[in-house]
Amino acid sequence: MPVDSQYAIETQDLTKIYRARWSGREVRAIDSVSLRVPRGTTFGLLGPNGAGKTTFVKTLLSAVRQTNGSALIFGRNASDPEARRPIGYLPENHRFPTYFTGSGMLDFYASLSGVSAAQRKKLIPEQLELVGLSQWGAMRIGKYSKGMLQRLGLAQALIHSPSMLILDEPTDGVDPVGRREIRELLGRFESQGVTIFVNSHLLAEVETLCREVAILHKGKVALTGKMQDLTAGKGYKLTVAKPSDVLTEELRAKATSMAARDGLVDFQFSSRELVNNAVDLLRAQQCEIESLAPTTSTLEEVFVRTVENK
Amino acid sequence: MLTLALIRDTFREALARKIFWVLFALSTLMILFFLFLLKIDIVAGATATVSLFGQQTRGNPDVDRMVRGVYGGIASFLYTFGMFLAVFASSGLVPSVLEPGRIELLLSKPLSRTHLLLGRFLGNVLVVSLNSIYLVLGVWTILGVKTGIWSPAFLIAIATTTFIFAVLLSVVVLIGVTLESAAAATMITVALMIISPILAQTNLMMRLLSSEWSRNVWRVLYYSLPKVYELGKITLDAIQSGTFAGYTPIWTSALFGLATLGAALWIFQRRDF
Numbered sequence: 001m002p003v004d005s006q007y008a009i010e011t012q013d014l015t016k017i018y019r020a021r022w023s024g025r026e027v028r029a030i031d032s033v034s035l036r037v038p039r040g041t042t043f044g045l046l047g048p049n050g051a052g053k054t055t056f057v058k059t060l061l062s063a064v065r066q067t068n069g070s071a072l073i074f075g076r077n078a079s080d081p082e083a084r085r086p087i088g089y090l091p092e093n094h095r096f097p098t099y100f101t102g103s104g105m106l107d108f109y110a111s112l113s114g115v116s117a118a119q120r121k122k123l124i125p126e127q128l129e130l131v132g133l134s135q136w137g138a139m140r141i142g143k144y145s146k147g148m149l150q151r152l153g154l155a156q157a158l159i160h161s162p163s164m165l166i167l168d169e170p171t172d173g174v175d176p177v178g179r180r181e182i183r184e185l186l187g188r189f190e191s192q193g194v195t196i197f198v199n200s201h202l203l204a205e206v207e208t209l210c211r212e213v214a215i216l217h218k219g220k221v222a223l224t225g226k227m228q229d230l231t232a233g234k235g236y237k238l239t240v241a242k243p244s245d246v247l248t249e250e251l252r253a254k255a256t257s258m259a260a261r262d263g264l265v266d267f268q269f270s271s272r273e274l275v276n277n278a279v280d281l282l283r284a285q286q287c288e289i290e291s292l293a294p295t296t297s298t299l300e301e302v303f304v305r306t307v308e309n310k
Numbered sequence: 311m312l313t314l315a316l317i318r319d320t321f322r323e324a325l326a327r328k329i330f331w332v333l334f335a336l337s338t339l340m341i342l343f344f345l346f347l348l349k350i351d352i353v354a355g356a357t358a359t360v361s362l363f364g365q366q367t368r369g370n371p372d373v374d375r376m377v378r379g380v381y382g383g384i385a386s387f388l389y390t391f392g393m394f395l396a397v398f399a400s401s402g403l404v405p406s407v408l409e410p411g412r413i414e415l416l417l418s419k420p421l422s423r424t425h426l427l428l429g430r431f432l433g434n435v436l437v438v439s440l441n442s443i444y445l446v447l448g449v450w451t452i453l454g455v456k457t458g459i460w461s462p463a464f465l466i467a468i469a470t471t472t473f474i475f476a477v478l479l480s481v482v483v484l485i486g487v488t489l490e491s492a493a494a495a496t497m498i499t500v501a502l503m504i505i506s507p508i509l510a511q512t513n514l515m516m517r518l519l520s521s522e523w524s525r526n527v528w529r530v531l532y533y534s535l536p537k538v539y540e541l542g543k544i545t546l547d548a549i550q551s552g553t554f555a556g557y558t559p560i561w562t563s564a565l566f567g568l569a570t571l572g573a574a575l576w577i578f579q580r581r582d583f
Contacts, residue, residue, distance in 0.1 A: 018582075061418045064582040081420045089418035095411030097319075099326035111315035112419040156415075166418075 005075030008164045008195035009037035009060060013069035016055050029055040031219040032069065037212070039074075039163075042186070042196040044210035044227075046203065046299075048307055052219040053199050054092065057166060061089060074163065085114065088162035090153045092169045092199070098142035102133055102152055105141055106159055113160035120159075127155040132181065146173035154182065164195040171205060183209055207231070207299040215306050223306045227299070234297040236275040238267045239290040240282060247285055251278055264290055312421050313429050320403060320433025329399035330437065333392070337445035340384065344452045373457050381464040381549045384449055388442060388471045389542035394500060396438045396475055397482060401495040403434055404486030413583045427578050431476075431483055431571065438479075439472040463549045470545045473560075477536045477567035478502065484574040487581065507539035536563040 014033040017026050030052040037043045047053045058064040060071055062079050071078035074086060096105055106124045115123065128134045131151040141149065150173050157165055165186070171179040186196055186209060200206050206213060207227065214224040223230070235256065242263050243251065252258045254274050255267040269275040275292065282289055297305075324330045407413060407430060416426055446468050454460045478499050485495035509532045519525045537559035544560075547553045 058414060058583070061414065063414045063417045065580070081422050081425075083420075084418055085420040087418060089415060091411060091414045091418075093411045094415060095409055096415075097323060097326075097406075097412065099322050104322070108315060108319055109415070109419070111311060112416070112421060114311070114420060116311075 005072065006039060007036045007072070008039045008041075008074055009035065009043075009197065010072040010075070011035045011056075011060075011069065014056070014059060014066055014071055015068040016052075016059055016064060017067040028219050030059065030216070033216070033219070033221055034069075035214055035221060035224065037195065037197060039195055040190070040193045041212055042190050042198065042210045044206035044213040045197065045199045045216065046201075046206060046213055046303060047216035047222075051216040053216055054168065055219075056216065057168060057197075057199055060166065061087070086163035087166055088157035088160065088164070089166045090150075090157045090168060090170055092172065094149070094153050096141055096149065096153070098140065100141050101138055102128060102141055102144070103137040105152065106137075106156055109156040110159045115160050123159055127159050130158070130185070131155045132178075147175060147178055150174050151178070151182075154185075158189070162194065164197065165189065166197045166199075168199045169201065170198060171200075171202065179205070203298075203300045203303055213299070215303060217307050223302070230302050231297050231299055235268055235270045235295050236272065236292060237295045238269060238275055238278055238292050240265050240267065241288040241290050243282070243287050244285070247281070247287060250281065254278060268295065312425060313432070316426065316429025317433035317436060320430055321437060323403060323406065324399070324434070324437045327399060327402070329395065330441075333395050333399060333438075333441055334444070336392075336395075337441055337448070340387075340445060341448035341452065344380070344449055344456075348456070374459055377453050377457055377459045377461065378550045380449070380453060381461065381467075382546050384446065385464070385467040385471075385545050385549055386542065388445070388467060389474070389538065389545070392442075392445075393471070393475060393478065393503065393538070396441075397478055397499045397503075398496055400434050400438070400479060401482050401486070401499070402492035404430060404483050404495070405490045405492050408487065408490050408583070410583070417583065423579050424575055427483065427487070427575055431479060434479055435472065435476045438475050439468065442468050442471045442475075461549070463552060466548050467545050470541055474536065474538055474541050474563065477563050477570075478538070480567045480570040480574065481536075484570050484577070487574050487578045502536060503538050505535065506537060509535060510537065510539045510543075533562050534566060536566045538563075 012034050014035075015031055016029045018029055019026050033052075033056060045053050045056065055064055059066050060073065060078050061084060062081075065079075073083040076083040078084075100108065103124050106127060107120050110120045110123065111117075125134065125137070128137045131154055133148060133151055133155070136144070136148065141152065144152065150171070154167075154170065157167070167186075170186070171182050174182060183205070190196055196209075198206060198210060210227055212224070212226050213230065215222045238251075238255075240247075240251070243265055248258075248265060251265075251267050254269065254277065256270050257268040259266045267278065269278060279289065279292070404427075407416065407426075417423070446465060450460075450464050481499045481502060482495045485491065485498055489495070509528075512528065512532050515528050516525055519528060540555070540559035541563060544555045547555055
């Protein structure tokens with residue numbers, strides 16, 4: 001049972017150093033990572049390859065022993081097996097034993113999560129239905145497609161009604177329709193107060209799904225914050241029809257970027273004041289404005305900026 | 311419930327491996343052999359004829375001696391070929407659990423690593439001991455019904471084969487968690503089985519070895535390694551002549567098994583996956 005804590009995950013200076021057995025060379029997979037994931041939120045962990053995302057998740061689940069620091073799950077030390085009871089986990093590149101049927105696999109993992117036999121009998125068909133596999137429960141999972149395995153993996157993560165889901169690339173191998181279904185499903189669980197921790201390379205998906213993100217880079221937290229703060233209020237896009245060369249140069253000097261297309265020129269301005277000055281200039285020159293709109297940064301832009309600046 | 315789930319999973323995986331079915335099929339063949347091909351006619355408490363493959367034996371055979379001989383043969387089969395097959399079949403059951411993508415999910419469940427590994431160990435011992443029970447009880451019942459001789463000494467073979475398999479399995483588990491190699495686990499465990507009858511010649515070697523140092527090395531090896539051969543011999547003696555050679559092979563093998571399993575658990579606790 002979760003103990004009283006306002007955070008689902010709380011790490012303090014969490015560090016993992018891998019040491020090569022013979023050469024003694026050290027690799028800091030995660031380095032003093034302090035992160036707080038509030039209860040009930042959907043949190044995305046991002047980072048380039050080798051940033052330490054998987055090591056961080058494995059440390060939370062005690063599959064990897066930290067070198068320094070602490071990790072708490074709902075206020076309980078992550079190394080305590082009981083801390084993992086409220087967690088539903090879907091690993092990346094999972095390898096479910098192929099001797100199971102879909103139902104058998106759910107039965108096994110549910111029993112390890114402490115679900116009683118009577119509950120399992122009731123829950124297994126429900127979970128298969130939930131992930132769209134009700135017709136396939138009796139089939140050996142060796143015959144499942146990658147997308148079906150991903151859905152089944154999600155069902156095993158959900159079967160014991162966890163308070164937190166830790167999902168490593170949850171839509172990997174799933175077709176676009178399936179992805180949308182999974183997103184909707186996760187949205188439903190979020191509305192029920194389940195904390196969702198997503199580790200994904202798919203930035204657009206994280207942007208759609210998550211309310212908070214952290215970007216790991218070279219084992220350290222490079223950026224953390226609420227999605228709306230990170231991606232909102234970044235400037236204005238002014239589209240002008242056929243400006244003169246002189247005017248174009250004048251506007252280019254004030255803009256952060258410029259792009260020409262089909263007789264139109266897009267200028268990006270970083271503040272309201274700058275774009276108003278540009279509009280005044282255009283009106284004075286009787287140049288036509290095609291459109292003016294506030295713009296936001298995509299998560300991808302935030303991600304690239306963060307990683308490149310570090 | 312957790313332990314039961316782990317045992318059931320080990321059974322499922324074992325049944326999915328053909329080698330366990332080979333073990334089961336061999337046991338079944340032996341049972342069928344005694345059921346259909348060995349025919350014993352008892353007249354007024356004495357053996358009238360014994361026929362094998364339709365050929366009758368001449369004279370008046372000593373059925374009690376014959377039954378004990380069969381028991382001894384079965385026990386020898388279990389200790390040699392059966393044990394080798396069981397080790398070979400079990401060698402992959404630990405490394406398979408440690409496969410990336412599988413172990414992380416198991417470790418994410420609310421169970422300790424000790425519980426996880428011991429559950430696998432126990433499941434594996436049960437799979438093999440059930441096969442021993444099936445073979446020994448099957449042959450014992452068939453021969454008992456056919457000859458009227460119900461020697462409980464033969465049933466000791468179930469306990470001793472299960473015990474020595476558990477000791478050898480601790481080596482398989484240690485190699486499994488250390489090297490994650492089924493082949494290495496099989497090779498090292500079979501090497502221990504092969505070396506066992508050689509180490510058992512301690513009295514002879516104490517006379518043959520010239521230096522005290524080499525005699526001490528031999529003694530250390532003898533007392534520290536599992537005594538597969540001697541346990542088999544103890545079982546055979548108990549079945550065939552009702553004698554008991556002593557407890558030393560039992561407790562030294564048990565200590566070896568406990569120490570090896572303890573080392574496997576210690577390493578497993580500290581590993582990153």
